[in-house]
Every structure is written in C-alpha cells, then in structure tokens.
Amino acid sequence: MKVGNDLRAFMARLGHEFARPELLLRALTHGSVASVTRPDNQRLEFLGDRVLGLIIAEALFAADRSATEGQLAPRYNALVRGETCAAIAREIGLGDVLKLGRSEMLSGGRRxxxxxxxxxxxxxxxxxxxAGFETAKAVALRLWAERLDSVDDDARDPKTALQEWAQAHGMTPPRYQVTDxxxxxxxxxxxxxxxLDDGRSAAATGQGTKRSIEQAAARALLSTVSA
Structure with a gap:
C-alpha cells in the first residue's frame, strides 16, 4: 500500500512505522467516511481500549508496589479517560490525519x-x-510518560474534590455557569x-466538552482555596 507524506509524517510523530499501513488507515477512518471497502475504526477502538488499559494498569502496578487498589484505581482512570487520550492525540497531530466525511469535517470533527x-x-x-503487544506498550509508555510521572496530580476528579471541599466547609455544591x-x-x-457560597470563583475557557472545561475551572478554584 502506498503511503502519503501526511501518514509518513504521522508515523514519525507516533514513533512506529507500520509494516501494514492499511491498519493505520483503518484506525484513522471515522464512520462518517467509511464504506463497504473501507471499514471504520470502531472495532479497532474497542481493541485499543483494552490494550491501553492493560499497558497502563501494568505500568501503575509496577511503579508503586505498595499502592492499594483504592490508590491505583483513580490513577488508572485519570490516565485512560477520554480527555487524556484526546490530549495525547492532539500532541501528535492525530486530528490532522483523521479521515472524516464532509459533514463531520464542517462540524469541527478534527478537534x-x-x-x-x-x-x-x-x-x-x-x-x-x-507489531505485537511489546511494541504497542513501548509507544504508549513513551506518549504517556509525562502523565505517568505526574499522575497523582490528576488522579482525583477536580469537580468531585471541589464538591467534597465545599461540603466539608458547610457549603452547598459549587455552581457552574457558562459565562461566555x-x-x-x-x-x-x-x-x-x-x-462557591462564599463568593470565591474561578473560570476556564476551552473548545473541549463542557465537562472538561468544568473540570479545568474546578481545578483552578481548588488551587486557590487549598493554598
């Protein structure tokens, strides 16, 4: 299969050159442009979710042998959640090579x-x-390396942590409002x-999901009230 310059550049950013580039093309094909002869990436996404899960679980297990299940679980969730996968995809320019239908492109699908x-x-x-599990593991651990090193900072859900802080101080749950x-x-x-009830507030701006922006706002306010 002939590979275009865009896919070659992506493989370089990814750190893996495919022996079977048709697998990469399928992984990048969204359902909006799929056809009988060009299947979409849903089956691969199902498999990749499990591959990533095992890689991250194994890495966390090996990194802290004294950690309990209760400590490992939130770290794991922080590393495999959709927002983290999307952030890493942006870092390697995955959106630039996604194969999308016209309507999905016009609706900002690459972002x-x-x-x-x-x-x-x-x-x-x-x-x-x-290329097998060990190769996939090596790629994932390289891409996730910085987040693996700092996972404790991201392990607790900021919205949950802020709500718990507010309740511990006799306040009602924090209020979230789209202000722009x-x-x-x-x-x-x-x-x-x-x-918060006492008037303290923080804001976050972004193009992600509203939930991810709420998380960012909660994280910003937590850093203030916890200082």
Missing amino acids: KDALLADGMEAVLAAIYLD RSGPDHAPQFEITVT
Whole structure:
C-alpha cells in the first residue's frame, strides 16, 4: 500500500512505522467516511481500549508496589479517560490525519475530544496488530510518560474534590455557569465559571466538552482555596 507524506509524517510523530499501513488507515477512518471497502475504526477502538488499559494498569502496578487498589484505581482512570487520550492525540497531530466525511469535517470533527480519543485507541490497536503487544506498550509508555510521572496530580476528579471541599466547609455544591460563548457553531469555545457560597470563583475557557472545561475551572478554584 502506498503511503502519503501526511501518514509518513504521522508515523514519525507516533514513533512506529507500520509494516501494514492499511491498519493505520483503518484506525484513522471515522464512520462518517467509511464504506463497504473501507471499514471504520470502531472495532479497532474497542481493541485499543483494552490494550491501553492493560499497558497502563501494568505500568501503575509496577511503579508503586505498595499502592492499594483504592490508590491505583483513580490513577488508572485519570490516565485512560477520554480527555487524556484526546490530549495525547492532539500532541501528535492525530486530528490532522483523521479521515472524516464532509459533514463531520464542517462540524469541527478534527478537534472533537470523542473522535480524537477513539482515534488514539484505534491507533494503539493498529500498532498491536501490526507489531505485537511489546511494541504497542513501548509507544504508549513513551506518549504517556509525562502523565505517568505526574499522575497523582490528576488522579482525583477536580469537580468531585471541589464538591467534597465545599461540603466539608458547610457549603452547598459549587455552581457552574457558562459565562461566555464564542467561535463558530461547529467549533464553539466556552468560558465556564464555578462559584462557591462564599463568593470565591474561578473560570476556564476551552473548545473541549463542557465537562472538561468544568473540570479545568474546578481545578483552578481548588488551587486557590487549598493554598
């Protein structure tokens, strides 16, 4: 199979050159452009989710042999959640090589967390099928290395942690409000502000899901109240 310059550049960023590049092409093919002769990446995404899960679970287990299941679980969840997979996909420019239908492209599909996360998992599955588990593991551990080193900082869900802090101080749950919206309909940017009963607040802005922006706002407010 002939590989274009865009895919060659992506393989270089990924750190794996495919012996069977058709696996990579399938991993990057969204359902909006799939056909009978060009299947989408959903089956690979299913497999990649399990491959990533085992890699991360094994890495966490080996890194801290004294950690309990209760300590490992939130670290694991922080590393495999969709927002993390999407962030890593952005870092390697996966969105630039996604194969999308016209309507999905016009709606900003290359920037959507869900599509990027699914694509990242599908690519890991493609590496696994192309070269085996150890190769997929090496790629994932390199891409996730910084987050593995700092996982304790991200392990607790910021919204949950902020709510627990508020309740411990006799307050009602924090209130989240969209305080600004900009950008085109296919790629809106939101500003979300979180406020406590005592008036303290923080805001975050982004193009991700509203949940991810709420998490960022909660994290910003936590850093203030916990200082």
